[in-house]
Amino acid sequence: MSARRTQSLLWLAQRTSAGVLALCVVVHLVTMIIAVRGGLTAAEILGRTRGSFAWAAFYAVFVLAVAIHAPIGVRAIVAETRGAHGRGIDAAMLAFAVLLLALGLRAVAAVTMGPAS
């Protein structure tokens, strides 16, 4: 695949993931504001999220969108500020995406799996 095609598809992926993130961030912030009104404890959060497929699905989508969006943006910044291009930076950003995905999904699994307390 040519660099021009890669750039065009990465732009599309970043725009699409940005749309998903806009929605996810709003839901996330509104939920946080509502959730802390009566005080906030770890037990309360886990009581709401443990065993909930809906929460797991929502945050899995959130994490996936972050893992797509952030490395593409970082790639552009590195390319512009360091003059880095080519396969090397693509591989580094792919590794960054995998890292974000793994860490994010691990966190999602930690708060949604297991018995509701």
Added chain:
Amino acid sequence: MNMLSVRVWRGGGAADRGFVTYDVPRQPAQTVLDVVTHIQRCVDPTLAYRFACRVGMCGSCAMTVNGRARWTCRTHVEAVAGDGRLEIAPLANLPVIRDLVTDMREFFDKWARAKGQFVPTATRKDEFATVAPAAKERLAVDAAIECIGCGVCYASCDVVGWNRDYLGPAALNRAWTLINDVRDGANAERLAAVAGDAGCHACHTHQSCTDRCPKGLAPTASIAGLKRRTALAALTGAIR
């Protein structure tokens, strides 16, 4: 007589003298081009500058006026020098030939690199193409076609300043008009030419080009259109 103190960039190449200050008589309805012309004709005939039509049609008199790229022929002194300060320099982001004259070659070479030439699909033996005035493509062309190549957008673009390969707003705007020209036959090559780090994807949407365009065009919108069309072309395999 009411005088205006004007700092003008002199030099170019190895002969840079920096800004030189001249006193110019204030006149009613005086333009910045009038000021430059007065200096060259009455004070220092060695001052080099470029102009042609004096009425905002040719696009050759653009300079940096008080730090901002403008057509000098359409800029009244009173609009930009309210505090009596006037500083005139050549356009930014272009090599200076001498004084206020820049070398526009790279600017226009980038139009060619963006496939800015019309490629006909018909011959003179064919009937005239019928393009409905209200057609979506025609309206997109109308919104962008009035560019006269003055270079104000190019000089105002931050991305051009840090990425010398970037095609720039004017060349990409030109490409967008041809992408929407239903008579043109080179869109696949043109979309490939404007994609990538040196093309539309380098644009940060700062909108300086749109803010500064003396014709009121929106190159940022044209570049956004190119991003959408190149994405579609990449999905369908038209850009390989």
